[in-house]
Amino acid sequence: MPGAADNPPFADRLNIDRLKASLRTHAVGHVLQYTLSTASTNADALLALQQPNAAPIPHGSVFLTECQTAGRGRRGRTWHSPPHGNIYMSVVVSPTPGSMRLGPWLSWIPLFSALATADALTAQTALPISVKWPNDLLIATKKIGGILCEQTTRPDKTIAIVIGIGLNINAPLDGFPEELRVGATTLATESGRHTDRNAILAELFLRLEQRLDHLLTEGPTGMIEEFTQRCSTIGKTVRVNLEQGRAMEGVAESIGPDGCLRLRVASDSVQPPSGSLLEVRSAEVVHLRG
Numbered sequence: 001m002p003g004a005a006d007n008p009p010f011a012d013r014l015n016i017d018r019l020k021a022s023l024r025t026h027a028v029g030h031v032l033q034y035t036l037s038t039a040s041t042n043a044d045a046l047l048a049l050q051q052p053n054a055a056p057i058p059h060g061s062v063f064l065t066e067c068q069t070a071g072r073g074r075r076g077r078t079w080h081s082p083p084h085g086n087i088y089m090s091v092v093v094s095p096t097p098g099s100m101r102l103g104p105w106l107s108w109i110p111l112f113s114a115l116a117t118a119d120a121l122t123a124q125t126a127l128p129i130s131v132k133w134p135n136d137l138l139i140a141t142k143k144i145g146g147i148l149c150e151q152t153t154r155p156d157k158t159i160a161i162v163i164g165i166g167l168n169i170n171a172p173l174d175g176f177p178e179e180l181r182v183g184a185t186t187l188a189t190e191s192g193r194h195t196d197r198n199a200i201l202a203e204l205f206l207r208l209e210q211r212l213d214h215l216l217t218e219g220p221t222g223m224i225e226e227f228t229q230r231c232s233t234i235g236k237t238v239r240v241n242l243e244q245g246r247a248m249e250g251v252a253e254s255i256g257p258d259g260c261l262r263l264r265v266a267s268d269s270v271q272p273p274s275g276s277l278l279e280v281r282s283a284e285v286v287h288l289r290g
Contacts, residue, residue: 085197139190
């Protein structure tokens with residue numbers, strides 16, 4: 001018997017026909033798989049990409065759902081994905097073989113995705129959205145969205161990247177688990193009104209495509225400055241939780257050419273020596289107060 005998550009009220013559902021009619025993109029969103037509920041849109045996209053005898057999944061394909069029962073976040077965490085009113089989606093990025101060396105742009109995929117998403121939300125709501133390095137979306141100190149990028153290899157040996165985006169839009173905050181309410185928020189909570197998810201998705205598809213086209217043809221030229229302006233981590237004292245339980249504190253000083261976070265290590269550190277500049281490429285970053 002279907003549960004509430006499988007049958008959201010019609011008024012709460014996305015209008016896919018209206019969304020497709022409003023697209024201003026060449027690729028992103030033109031192939032769109034929409035479901036009322038799934039375990040994870042990233043898992044769906046990865047599975048589709050890896051099928052040996054299925055029709056190829058085109059670049060820019062979108063997997064979109066109203067509810068995730070096993071949403072995934074960074075570093076193995078779950079992503080709370082209640083039904084009714086939020087955005088849970090995954091976009092397939094399949095660069096043309098030989099269009100560009102992977103190194104200059106691959107590490108920028110999570111950062112440019114966050115930048116495009118922040119731009120889209122601000123354009124639609126005028127709310128000040130910032131990015132916590134590398135790709136959490138904040139309003140002030142509260143999280144409104146997150147991004148999980150995963151890479152896979154197709155049966156033809158070409159690579160594809162899946163950009164998973166989860167955004168808290170209209171779902172009531174009091175429906176979130178108690179431990180998440182302190183650090184989370186929604187667009188409806190911050191703006192005092194419901195937001196048109198169709199309009200946000202159309203804007204998001206456009207911003208993602210524009211950023212991706214720029215990245216694939218010109219590399220991250222100009223993005224370091226733009227990301228730095230959006231990034232609430234720069235200038236803050238932070239704790240960086242590295243692998244194997246190691247942690248480091250210092251001031252987040254800048255963004256490197258490959259998108260890394262440059263941390264000026266605190267004066268009481270021994271390894272690495274105090275005052276040294278540590279380049280962080282994969283870690284959990286915690287903003288420290290005061």
